[in-house]
Amino acid sequence: MNNTRKLSRFAPAFMAGVTMLSWAMVADADDTIEIGQDVWIEAGCASCHGSRGQGGTDPDSPAGPSLRTTQLSEDEMFEVIACGRRGVSGMPGWARGAYFEMACYGETPGQVPEDVLLIEAFDADQIDALVAYIFTTFVQD
Numbered sequence: 001m002n003n004t005r006k007l008s009r010f011a012p013a014f015m016a017g018v019t020m021l022s023w024a025m026v027a028d029a030d031d032t033i034e035i036g037q038d039v040w041i042e043a044g045c046a047s048c049h050g051s052r053g054q055g056g057t058d059p060d061s062p063a064g065p066s067l068r069t070t071q072l073s074e075d076e077m078f079e080v081i082a083c084g085r086r087g088v089s090g091m092p093g094w095a096r097g098a099y100f101e102m103a104c105y106g107e108t109p110g111q112v113p114e115d116v117l118l119i120e121a122f123d124a125d126q127i128d129a130l131v132a133y134i135f136t137t138f139v140q141d
């Protein structure tokens with residue numbers, strides 16, 4: 001569908017961006033939200049989900065849903081961000097070792113499925129911080 005075509009044009013740009021990342025992982029509690037915000041910015045989540053997580057409107061990016069109105073729990077959100085959504089969803093997976101070393105959606109780790117775009121830019125601590133940032137900043141009760 002449309003999203004697949006848009007994604008293939010779009011992916012190289014943010015993949016180039018995220019390879020330049022390096023992280024000091026000294027996360028005491030006060031730093032967590034800030035680390036999460038840095039991940040949000042560096043990953044370019046806003047290009048598909050909007051700068052305030054309100055849902056994407058950029059014509060050059062697949063439109064991601066609003067994160068402000070998500071019904072996901074924090075654990076469920078971690079898994080979507082880490083593993084992506086399979087199929088022609090347009091939502092990449094961001095965790096290093098997703099599917100291969102880290103179990104995704106209850107499957108035994110070992111093989112990366114073909115129908116997922118994995119970017120593998122972040123470790124689990126960074127994605128935890130990102131989820132904390134999203135829940136603190138965007139998600140509405």
Ligand code: HEC
Pocket residue numbers: 007010039040043044045046047048049061062063064065066067069070071072077080081085088089090091092094130
């Ligand atoms: C290339 C566009 C794109 C990028 C970049 C992107 N997303 Fe998404 N995201 C999507 C799309 C499209 C969906 C809907 C997938 C579906 O369910 O079919 C989605 C779904 C989600 C969901 C599930 C929401 C729900 O309530 O079901 C979360 C959470 C999410 N994205 C967070 C993020 C975060 C955090 C980042 C940055 C690390 C990010 N996304 C980067 C396109 C993107």
